[in-house]
Amino acid sequence: MKMITRNARLIIACLSVMLLSLIFFGAFTWISFGNRWFSSSANTYIKKIQKNIIPGDIYDRNSNLLAHSNKQGVRIYHSDLETRQSMVHALGDSKAYVPYGAESFMSNYLYGMKDSYFDRLSAAFKGLGRKGNDIRLSLDSNLSKYIHTLFPKNQSGAVIVMNYQTGEILALQSYPDFDPENITQSNLMDPMKPFWNRATKWVSAPGSTFKLITYASALQNLQDTKSLRFECSGCLSLGDSNISDAKKAVHGNISLFDALKVSCNISFAQLALRLGDQALHNTAIKFGIGDYYLFSDLVVENSRYPSQNRTPKEIARTGIGQSSLLISPINMCMVASSIANEGVMMEPKLLLQARDSFGHSKFEFEPKVYKQSLSVDDAKFLSNAMKAVVETGTGTAAKVSGLEICGKTGSSEISGQKETNSWFVGFINQEEIPYALCVVVEDSGSGGTVAAPIAGSIFRYLNSHLKQ
Amino acid sequence: MTQFEKRLNIKTLKFSFTSYEMLLFLFYYSAFFLLALKKPSPEAFLWVLGFPLLLAICNMLFRQALHFDPVLISAVNFLSGLGILMISRFDLRLGTGQLFNYISGMILLFLMSHFVKIFRGLKRWSFMLGLLSLGLMALPILFGREINGAKAWINVLGIGFQPSEIVKIFYVIILASLLSEKRYFIAAFFLSLVLGLLLLQKDLGTALIYYAVTVIVLFATSGSVRLLIGAGLGLLVGSYGGYTLFKHVKKRFRIWIDPWADRDGAGYQIVQTLIAIANGGLWGTGLGLGNANVIPEHQTDFIFAVILNEFGVIFGVFVIFLYLIFLFRVLFIVQNAERKFIALLPLAAGSLIAIQAFVIIGGNIKLIPLTGVTLPFVSYGGSSMLSSMGLLGIIQGGLFIQQANLNHDISLYEMGENL
Numbered sequence: 001m002k003m004i005t006r007n008a009r010l011i012i013a014c015l016s017v018m019l020l021s022l023i024f025f026g027a028f029t030w031i032s033f034g035n036r037w038f039s040s041s042a043n044t045y046i047k048k049i050q051k052n053i054i055p056g057d058i059y060d061r062n063s064n065l066l067a068h069s070n071k072q073g074v075r076i077y078h079s080d081l082e083t084r085q086s087m088v089h090a091l092g093d094s095k096a097y098v099p100y101g102a103e104s105f106m107s108n109y110l111y112g113m114k115d116s117y118f119d120r121l122s123a124a125f126k127g128l129g130r131k132g133n134d135i136r137l138s139l140d141s142n143l144s145k146y147i148h149t150l151f152p153k154n155q156s157g158a159v160i161v162m163n164y165q166t167g168e169i170l171a172l173q174s175y176p177d178f179d180p181e182n183i184t185q186s187n188l189m190d191p192m193k194p195f196w197n198r199a200t201k202w203v204s205a206p207g208s209t210f211k212l213i214t215y216a217s218a219l220q221n222l223q224d225t226k227s228l229r230f231e232c233s234g235c236l237s238l239g240d241s242n243i244s245d246a247k248k249a250v251h252g253n254i255s256l257f258d259a260l261k262v263s264c265n266i267s268f269a270q271l272a273l274r275l276g277d278q279a280l281h282n283t284a285i286k287f288g289i290g291d292y293y294l295f296s297d298l299v300v301e302n303s304r305y306p307s308q309n310r311t312p313k314e315i316a317r318t319g320i321g322q323s324s325l326l327i328s329p330i331n332m333c334m335v336a337s338s339i340a341n342e343g344v345m346m347e348p349k350l351l352l353q354a355r356d357s358f359g360h361s362k363f364e365f366e367p368k369v370y371k372q373s374l375s376v377d378d379a380k381f382l383s384n385a386m387k388a389v390v391e392t393g394t395g396t397a398a399k400v401s402g403l404e405i406c407g408k409t410g411s412s413e414i415s416g417q418k419e420t421n422s423w424f425v426g427f428i429n430q431e432e433i434p435y436a437l438c439v440v441v442e443d444s445g446s447g448g449t450v451a452a453p454i455a456g457s458i459f460r461y462l463n464s465h466l467k468q
Numbered sequence: 469m470t471q472f473e474k475r476l477n478i479k480t481l482k483f484s485f486t487s488y489e490m491l492l493f494l495f496y497y498s499a500f501f502l503l504a505l506k507k508p509s510p511e512a513f514l515w516v517l518g519f520p521l522l523l524a525i526c527n528m529l530f531r532q533a534l535h536f537d538p539v540l541i542s543a544v545n546f547l548s549g550l551g552i553l554m555i556s557r558f559d560l561r562l563g564t565g566q567l568f569n570y571i572s573g574m575i576l577l578f579l580m581s582h583f584v585k586i587f588r589g590l591k592r593w594s595f596m597l598g599l600l601s602l603g604l605m606a607l608p609i610l611f612g613r614e615i616n617g618a619k620a621w622i623n624v625l626g627i628g629f630q631p632s633e634i635v636k637i638f639y640v641i642i643l644a645s646l647l648s649e650k651r652y653f654i655a656a657f658f659l660s661l662v663l664g665l666l667l668l669q670k671d672l673g674t675a676l677i678y679y680a681v682t683v684i685v686l687f688a689t690s691g692s693v694r695l696l697i698g699a700g701l702g703l704l705v706g707s708y709g710g711y712t713l714f715k716h717v718k719k720r721f722r723i724w725i726d727p728w729a730d731r732d733g734a735g736y737q738i739v740q741t742l743i744a745i746a747n748g749g750l751w752g753t754g755l756g757l758g759n760a761n762v763i764p765e766h767q768t769d770f771i772f773a774v775i776l777n778e779f780g781v782i783f784g785v786f787v788i789f790l791y792l793i794f795l796f797r798v799l800f801i802v803q804n805a806e807r808k809f810i811a812l813l814p815l816a817a818g819s820l821i822a823i824q825a826f827v828i829i830g831g832n833i834k835l836i837p838l839t840g841v842t843l844p845f846v847s848y849g850g851s852s853m854l855s856s857m858g859l860l861g862i863i864q865g866g867l868f869i870q871q872a873n874l875n876h877d878i879s880l881y882e883m884g885e886n887l
Contacts, residue, residue: 004811007688008802011815012795015822019792022826023785026833030745030781037746042731042739045747045759113749 032294038113039104041096046107055110056132058091058102060141061170061352066091067103075103077180083141085179086148089197090139090172090350093180097188097195100299102137102350109133109354114362123357133362136353138168146461150454151175156192157421157441158199158329161458164337164427164436166367167346169298170466172330174198198440201301203326207412208263208394208447209423210321212335212382215260215268217275217283219378226381228256230267238313243269243320246411246446260385261393263409265320272319277310280318286373287335288345289327296368297350303327321410332425333438334370339382340406340427340436343374383429395424397452400459404429407455409447417443424451428459432468435459484532488542489524492549496520499553499755506756511560519567523549526574534578537867540797543790544845544860548573548853550787551846554774558761562848569850573857580637580861584813585869598658601638604631605665618671618840632666632674633851636820637858643682644813647689655682672710672717673839677823679703684819685812724837737764741832744777752780767848769840772832791825791844794818794863801866806873814866817859 037043055075058067066087068076075094077084092101108114112132123130147159154176161171178187178194187194196202218225234250236243245251245265251258259267272280284290289303306314306324317323330348338345347370354363374382386406389395394409407426414421422444427436437458439451485493497520504512527545530536548570556563608631612619621628639662646655659682666675683699710717719734727735727742744760747753760777763770776784798818805811821844828847831838842849844856 003691004688004808005803005805007691008811008815009799011684011688011819012799012802015795015819015826016792018826019788019795019822022788022829022833022835025830025835026745026784027781029833033742034746034749037742040728040731040739040743043743043747044762045743045753048759 035105035108035296036100036299039100039107041099041104046111049111053111053130053132055103055107056112056134056354056357058110059134059136060087060139061136061168062140062142063136064141066137066139066141075180078141080145081179082148083145084181085177086144086171086173087139087141088177088180089174089199090137090144090169091180093183095183097183098197101197102135105297105299106135106351106354109135109351109362112356114354115356119356119358119360128357131357133354133356135351135355135363137350138163138170138352138365139172139350140170140466143458143461143466144171144173147171147173147454147458150457152441152444152450155441155444156198157439157444158202159437159439159454159458160199160330160333161435161437161462162333162337162348163434164340164346165434167337167349167370168352168365168367169348169350170435172197172199172350174202199329200298201328203301203303203328204414204421205322205325205412206327206332207321207410207421207423208265208268209332209335209408209410209425210325210327211260211263211268211319212339212386212408212425213284213287213289214272214275214280214319215256215382215385216287216339216374216378217280218256218271219374219381220283220286221275221279225256228271230254230256230259230264230270232259232264232266234266236266236269236316238269238316239311241313243316257385257388260408261388263389263394268320269316272316273312275319277315277318280315281305286371287338288331288371288373295347295349298330298348300330300348301328303331321412329438329440332423333436335373336408336425336427336438337436338373339379339386340429340434341379342376343372343379345370345373386426387429390426394446394448395426395452395455397448398424398426398456398459400456400463403433403459403463405456405459407452409452411446411448414443419443419445422450423447424455426455426459428462433462433466434468435462435466485524485528486531486538488531488538489527492527492542492545493520493524495546496523496549496553500556502755503553503557509560515556515560515563519549519552530574530578534581535868535871536581536864537797539793540860540864540867543793544577544857547787547790547845550775551771551843551848553755554771554778554846555767555848557756557774557778558767562767566848566853569848569853572850573853576854577857577861577864580858581864581868584810584862584865585872597638598642601635601642602661602665604635605662605669607631609665609668612669614670618669620669620671620674620840627850630849630851632669632671633849633855634858635662636678636855637862639678640681640816640820640859640862641813643685644809644816647685648808648812650689652686652690655686670714670716671840672714673827673841676839677820677827677841679706680823681816681820685816688812688815689808720837720839724834727834737770738834738838741770741773742834744773745781745833748777748780750780750782752776752778752783754778768842768852769828769838769847770832771843771847772829775846776832787846788825788829791822794860795822797863797867801863801870804870804873805866810866810869814863817862821856821859 054069060066066078070076092098092103096104110132157175159173162169174197176192176194232251232254243265251264284305289305293300304326314323334345347368352365383406390398390405390407395407398407406429410423411420422441424447425438439454441450444450500516504516530541531538552563552566555566608619608622612622620630663675723735727738731739740763755778758777760774766774798814801814802811828841828843830836842852
């Protein structure tokens with residue numbers, strides 16, 4: 001009998017733990033994913049409360065009106081067509097063709113779900129129709145429109161501009177786009193998928209921009225990185241294929257520093273082989289590659305480091321940003337931001353403020369550190385290398401006189417495409433203009449010729465309009 | 469005055485409403501009042517006046533006149549009332565049906581609570597009871613209709629009836645009786661027969677529960693860790709077998725991993741459940757203001773999701789705690805039991821309720837893949853209510869025996885004093 005009692009105690013303890021685990025699991029998943037479930041387009045409850053609540057207005061960082069519901073309940077966006085188009089992926093549209101735009105993802109504020117019962121009751125007693133909270137986003141509508149004028153017509157790609165000190169997103173764009181006030185049949189049928197947010201949901205090989213991570217890995221794992229030199233003979237043979245440089249360049253004996261400047265594939269391929277897959281992968285993890293992103297304001301596709309078939313050829317190709325690396329444009333922007341911000345990667349944020357119809361603040365923005373990617377010294381060193389890229393290297397098209405610009409170009413080869421994807425990531429290394437960006441134009445040419453000039457114009461605009 | 473008369477307090481019938489009844493009354497009065505405001509009708513107002521009173525009186529009667537454990541009976545009444553509430557909220561006719569289930573359940577509860585005392589041991593009964601159980605379980609295979617991948621129901625005189633639910637009560641008695649006499653192999657053999665029939669019914673969720681209860685009672689009597697390891701391996705093998713042999717198991721597994729991949733098709737139920745939980749948040753949407761009826765099976769398997777939707781996460785935690793109460797009462801019985809059978813029987817009954825609650829709530833919140841079992845006392849269904857009440861009656865019966873032993877000891881002590 002004593003044994004039965006002892007065993008029974010054990011059993012009941014286990015069963016109690018099981019029941020309690022329900023509570024912990026439920027709370028954990030609800031806290032982590034609750035907003036995503038709520039904002040999903042499969043949620044019919046929102047349609048139910050839409051009948052009783054007018055959604056709040058959306059403003060940009062300078063209090064320009066971006067979205068508003070008129071008396072008939074129709075959602076009206078910015079009055080200027082090009083501005084509307086340039087912000088449609090960040091904002092979302094009223095029918096949620098763009099999943100998880102601010103209209104959907106912040107609907108718990110827009111429909112006043114965070115209002116206290118006291119406020120709801122007072123509104124009911126005063127006979128006021130219920131209105132949700134107005135929100136102010138970190139986006140800059142003038143900047144977004146300007147970028148829209150720069151991006152080549154009929155090309156696809158993405159542009160992100162971020163404040164690297166705070167994580168605020170000033171522009172989040174995907175091309176091609178559409179007019180949220182006039183969604184046409186051709187939009188719906190367009191094989192280029194204009195509703196898809198390429199900035200956050202498209203992952204691909206980022207080309208030579210990944211060399212920043214390879215370089216960071218060398219700084220973290222090798223002793224003599226700062227004085228490292230390589231032999232570039234124009235061709236590196238790896239098994240059944242070769243690695244060569246753009247325009248068949250031969251660099252001879254070249255320092256790693258200069259190799260980044262001219263984007264020498266052979267040097268970086270050799271560097272990747274010297275580092276080994278494990279070390280390179282660990283550094284990539286420090287930059288958020290492989291993380292399951294659970295950002296508070298955005299839904300971002302997870303980046304992936306290749307996991308299969310790690311032959312020397314594939315490791316070398318990973319080091320130069322090819323192989324089966326899958327990284328989103330916003331992730332690369334975060335990489336540049338962390339280098340700019342002394343190695344600290346900030347979480348990308350969109351929401352600055354939420355205010356209810358009585359003027360009470362429901363949310364105030366606070367910057368959040370996402371992770372520490374590099375040491376301060378390594379970040380400074382890498383910034384210098386990136387500065388050389390723009391001063392005299394592949395990224396001179398992004399140069400702006402009077403500004404210290406740091407950057408890296410990338411030209412990723414994608415099978416099936418005639419031209420490479422053109423990438424540029426970079427930042428202004430000045431405290432009063434703390435912005436980083438990523439520009440990608442698909443199937444268009446080299447990073448230095450297509451993306452870099454666009455970046456340069458954006459930097460010029462940031463200098464003249466957004467100095468702090 | 470006979471024992472029976474003393475028990476019913478016939479001479480001095482005092483009706484006193486304590487805080488348990490007050491709480492039950494207030495909660496259900498407000499709830500049905502809100503529902504009546506939302507959808508006024510004569511039936512709705514009848515419910516407002518009648519149901520909370522019925523529940524409170526029932527609670528008081530069982531607590532005072534029948535001497536049921538106050539916490540236990542209040543928890544049961546609250547859960548049953550919650551079930552009736554959430555069912556009536558969408559369909560008052562079904563709510564009325566569940567009310568009748570509740571009343572029949574309470575009668576069974578009373579009967580079973582006294583059965584445990586009278587029961588002196590299976591011996592003659594065992595074989596007959598076992599045969600009866602197996603026969604009942606075989607009926608759906610022969611005459612049943614297939615619903616949701618399982619052939620677990622038969623129609624008797626127009627009423628749907630699920631034998632595997634009622635057999636739970638018989639099974640628990642047979643199991644406790646066999647194992648209190650250490651007849652392990654017969655118990656294992658009986659389990660395999662029952663499991664076999666359940667597998668033929670394709671009711672894998674219930675099979676899991678029978679399996680778990682048997683392992684628990686076997687462990688209680690033997691204390692063997694090897695048993696646990698073996699049982700765990702058996703579970704893995706069984707799950708793998710279920711996965712490869714049954715198509716609907718594959719489907720359930722797939723939508724457990726990622727329901728969003730097929731959010732309008734197979735994953736719809738789980739996706740809408742997660743969305744309903746998010747809509748409710750911490751405090752719920754408010755009674756009558758949610759739209760959890762988009763979830764298929766929201767009156768039966770997914771009733772917990774409806775509760776989370778309209779009352780919120782905090783209230784859901786409270787409901788889980790109510791199931792913990794049953795476990796703690798069982799612990800009390802086991803610690804003070806004098807006979808093995810009296811320890812094992814309530815242990816089996818309480819474990820079954822707890823496991824069933826875990827399995828279905830876990831399926832609702834996507835902790836484990838979905839199985840077709842009901843939430844005890846809350847889900848709609850006559851068979852479900854009867855089986856849960858029967859099992860609870862067993863637990864209360866165990867408490868009666870403890871009380872009787874205690875009284876006996878006290879009277880012995882008093883006699884000793886007088887000598």
